[in-house]
C-alpha cells in the first residue's frame with residue numbers, strides 16, 4: 788500500500804518543521820532492523836523504503852554525493868532519531884569513527900555487546916559452517932557481512948582458539 792499517509796504527514800508537518808536541537812525527535816513509525824527510522828518512498832513509483840535521516844538530508848542539503856551517507860551527530864540514529872538538526876551527509880569513514888565515539892559500533896566483539904543477536908556458541912558454529920556466507924547468514928538471521936567478519940576473525944576473534952572452554 789506504500790506509505791501510510793499519517794507517516795508522510797508526520798514527516799512533512801512534524802519532522803521537517805522540527806527546530807529543536809538538543810533532544811532527539813523520535814520517529815514513531817517503521818524502523819529498519821538496526822532501529823533507523825524509515826519511510827516508504829512515495830516519490831518513487833517503485834515500492835521501497837528510504838531512511839528518514841537520508842530523506843531529511845536530501846530535503847535540506849540536496850542528494851547525497853557518491854559515497855556519502857547520512858550521519859547523526861547525536862549518535863542516536865539507531866534509536867530512530869529523526870531530528871533535522873542532527874543529520875547531515877558525510878562519508879562512511881566519518882560515520883564509522885562517530886560510531887566508535889558514541890559507542891554504537893555494530894560489531895565490537897563479544898557477547899556483552901547488547902546488539903549481538905548471536906551467542907558465542909553460534910558464532911563458533913558459524914565460524915566452522917560450510918557453504919555460502921549468504922546462506923549461513925540466512926540460516927542464523929544475521930547480516931551477511933557479520934558472517935564475513937566472523938569468518939575472517941574480525942568478530943569473535945577468540946572463538947577459533949580451541950572453541951569454548
Ligand SMILES: [Zn+2]
Pocket residue numbers: 810811812859861862863864868869870873
Ligand atoms: Zn538525534
